[in-house]
Amino acid sequence: MTKPVTVAITGAAGQICYSLLFRLASGETFGDRPVHLRLLDLPIAAVQQACEGVAMELRDCGYATLASVTVHSDPFEAFDGINWALLVGAKPRGAGMLRKDLILENGPIFTAQGQAIARGAADVRVLVVGNPCNTNALIAASNCTGVPNERFTAMTRLDQNRAVAQLAMKAGVPNADVTGVTIWGNHSATQYPDFENARIGGKPVTEVITDLDWLQNAFISTVQQRGKAIIDARGKSSAASAANAAIDHVKSFEAATAPGQWFSAAVVSDGSYGVPAGLICSFPVSSDGKGGFSIVQGLEMSDWAKAKLAATVAELQEEREVVGHLLG
Numbered sequence: 001m002t003k004p005v006t007v008a009i010t011g012a013a014g015q016i017c018y019s020l021l022f023r024l025a026s027g028e029t030f031g032d033r034p035v036h037l038r039l040l041d042l043p044i045a046a047v048q049q050a051c052e053g054v055a056m057e058l059r060d061c062g063y064a065t066l067a068s069v070t071v072h073s074d075p076f077e078a079f080d081g082i083n084w085a086l087l088v089g090a091k092p093r094g095a096g097m098l099r100k101d102l103i104l105e106n107g108p109i110f111t112a113q114g115q116a117i118a119r120g121a122a123d124v125r126v127l128v129v130g131n132p133c134n135t136n137a138l139i140a141a142s143n144c145t146g147v148p149n150e151r152f153t154a155m156t157r158l159d160q161n162r163a164v165a166q167l168a169m170k171a172g173v174p175n176a177d178v179t180g181v182t183i184w185g186n187h188s189a190t191q192y193p194d195f196e197n198a199r200i201g202g203k204p205v206t207e208v209i210t211d212l213d214w215l216q217n218a219f220i221s222t223v224q225q226r227g228k229a230i231i232d233a234r235g236k237s238s239a240a241s242a243a244n245a246a247i248d249h250v251k252s253f254e255a256a257t258a259p260g261q262w263f264s265a266a267v268v269s270d271g272s273y274g275v276p277a278g279l280i281c282s283f284p285v286s287s288d289g290k291g292g293f294s295i296v297q298g299l300e301m302s303d304w305a306k307a308k309l310a311a312t313v314a315e316l317q318e319e320r321e322v323v324g325h326l327l328g
């Protein structure tokens with residue numbers, strides 16, 4: 001019999017989770033493994049009731065792979081014995097709110113959840129989606145005694161998927177032809193989407209898209225600003241595409257990465273590419289499919305690209321200073 005997987009998801013009453021939970025339960029993410037879902041959200045009656053409604057709908061799908069779904073307001077209860085924690089829940093950035101204020105507002109959520117994961121879960125992997133996700137992952141990891149920092153990751157897969165789509169559209173090819181796209185740094189407007197190491201139909205991107213000005217300017221800023229563009233167009237932040245990226249992230253860590261390929265995820269730096277050790281920074285990552293992963297080494301970067309990486313790493317360092325008092 002295949003081994004069950006227990007997944008806790010925070011922010012379960014929110015809009016990303018409404019697109020995410022069904023794809024965790026359906027077999028799409030974990031194959032034929034029975035899935036136990038723990039839905040965690042705030043201890044507010046209306047919020048808990050909304051979670052119960054989502055749980056009812058999950059049951060109503062009749063998925064062969066959904067073993068159980070439970071609703072929680074206590075993180076210690078929700079994180080007990082889990083295999084994956086998907087930390088989606090956070091307060092959204094309000095109008096006129098500075099990034100620093102958002103960091104200080106959401107940081108404490110991740111100190112408490114880090115402590116709860118430490119108490120409950122010996123064999124857990126964590127994906128932080130709630131923003132600012134890199135720094136929130138750093139806070140959770142540093143408050144989670146006994147769980148290695150390597151188990152904490154943050155989501156830049158949506159940025160990677162956005163970059164793939166932009167390159168494919170510009171080149172007039174299917175998305176599947178675009179490979180080797182890396183998002184470096186922070187999931188923020190300073191992120192660096194790397195086209196220098198990406199390929200289209202097996203050729204370097206710069207051989208297929210010869211407009212270097214477009215690559216260095218319009219392409220990068222479109223990916224960096226895509227979240228805002230979605231809010232402007234839809235009146236709400238990305239939800240289905242964010243859920244899709246979270247599924248991609250989990251699947252990529254669960255599977256063995258094909259030789260010579262990689263995916264983007266924010267993971268704890270070991271000093272690779274000059275990124276200070278300990279920062280949760282987006283890198284090219286390769287998974288061994290057995291719970292281990294490595295930062296892919298040896299990608300070449302022009303001086304122009306190195307400056308882009310330095311800028312986004314500087315922002316991560318500033319964020320680490322802002323939350324210094326929350327780091328355990």
Ligand code: NAX
Binds near residue numbers: 129
């Ligand atoms: P919603 O506002 O729809 O839902 C958030 C949910 O989190 C709410 O149900 C709220 O009650 C819950 N919540 C708040 N504090 C909590 C806590 N301490 N414990 C448990 N639940 C808690 O937001 P949604 O659109 O679902 O977005 C969730 C987060 O994802 C936001 O922080 C957002 O900024 C972030 N995003 C991250 C992305 C990424 O690529 N890393 C992209 C999409 C999205 O912007």
